[in-house]
Amino acid sequence: MTTDAPQHTVDHLFHLLISQGDADYIGEKVSQLQHCLQAAHLAQSAGSDEETILAALLHDIGQFLPEDAAEAMMTEQGSVGRQGHEQLGATYLAELGFSRKVCDLVGAHVVAKRYLTAIDKSYYDGLSDASRMSLRFQGGPFTSPEVEDFERDPIFPAKVALRKWDDQAKVVGLVVPEVDAYRPMALRHLLLQSS
Template sequence: MDNSLFPLTEEHIRFFDQHGYLIVRSFFSPEDATKLQQWAQEVHDLPRDGDVAWMPYEEVNAQGKSVLCRTENFANSHAGFNDILRGKRILDILQRLGGEEMLLFKEKINYKLAGSGGFAPHIDANAYTHVKNISHLTILAAVDGMTIENGGLEVVDGSHRMEVPLGTDRCIEASWVAAQKWTPCDLTSGDILVFGSYLAHRSGANTSSKDRRAIYATYNRASEGDLHDQYYEDRKKLWPPTHMRADDEVILAALLHDIGQIIPLDQSKEVKMKLDNSTQNVGRVGHETIGAEYLRALGFSDKVCRLVGSHVAAKRYLTAVDRSYHDSLSSASQKSLQFQGGPFRGDELQAFKEDPLRDQMVALRLWDDRAKVEGIEDATPRAMTYLDMMANHLSSGQ
């Protein structure tokens, strides 16, 4: 790989400052671009099981098959990519554009398969606040050619200097999106695109007949510290690779475990729920049972419904076997425990211990406890992320 310094000009730097992005044509030679393609395939083919350092993510395609869509955290495990992404050729151009030394923060390869969808308009500035509020630059290296047809990137010229309104889903508000001129950033293999934290960008679906790959490497200022390993330690806990996650039914139960708190009373009656002492709303009493029955009527599996209905049972079990768990509860939760039957004893305790779903019920309860942390929402995927999983679950008739 050519690791000589790229001849960045003052015109390049002025363009980047004014527009918020910079396309560098033929940053990688044809020979080096071929190596990128080879190495991207090597990362694609890495094992996707066990406690591996790299982080592969899968999605379900239109045919209902699980396919690899992204691999992250591979630089530490692949010498070629490590030399490039932490090499002087890239670091020098970033230092000149950013004004100070930069360090690799995160890296991923997106495998945008033919027919796969795109990414809604967004900025990256609010994506990593669970680690630290960082100022970062991203390099997009085209492994394969990128066009509008195959879901290439589009940007809003100069948007890094604008006030870009974000919705509750952390994407850009639709009215702003519609009012802007979006500039396609077509790239050929070996080109790179450099952009910063506040540039509005999006990508469409890959409507071509061919898959295409792109490397995204994000860098933070060296003055902020080397955050790479910390970022991936946190990400592995918050959004683990597909093969390390709970199964879909457990994930859906975690997503929907409190749905009984927000069901309108008329809908709860429609699914023939028996509500005691409730004339206006369901409140908090029995919300786990209400939620489970509501989901059952919609066609969710018995496992999902049992897990949703286990919230209080898991609490009663944990307080029975772990005094420190009882002490960790809020005063309100300790008080409500008395009305929920108190810690399990005798036959109830034994029955819960022998339940095949015991460990998953307990995990669900503990995940909910850990989610009550200020700022955790910044690192939590939005509900729409789970739409395909939910649709596949309901259509499978599990």
């Protein structure tokens, strides 16, 4: 994937969001696309920078990739076995030319849950059944050394915030800006990265 055609990349990416986005969000009552739009809106409402808003919009993009594309990407990287959707998404966005911060935030939205469940019992108690179930497969809550390590990352507060928006972005019937509202931001970001 080349990074010298940001407009083409944005068209391709937004087409993917729109065409795949109507799929059910497993175990939840909103569509995948609605979930992503609500997460992006929460990030924007919190006054986040554009990288964080884009990461919120695209945090589940790894779930949107057609299976053959995901497999091809894993083969290219020489990775064995299945990667989590968050890592797949981060790799995919890096290939498209998104910044390290966007990719790191997308890649961390599962480990941030492991972090939060380790430091905050009320966070664990507030998880949906589906999310609690998936935590088990994601490795469970962090150990103390893992918590310390996570907190050494300068962008860990944004990782935690994104995780919380991810959890909240499941409100049935909520009206938020449509996907096209984020096109100029995505284009601006990619142009900046390629300049």
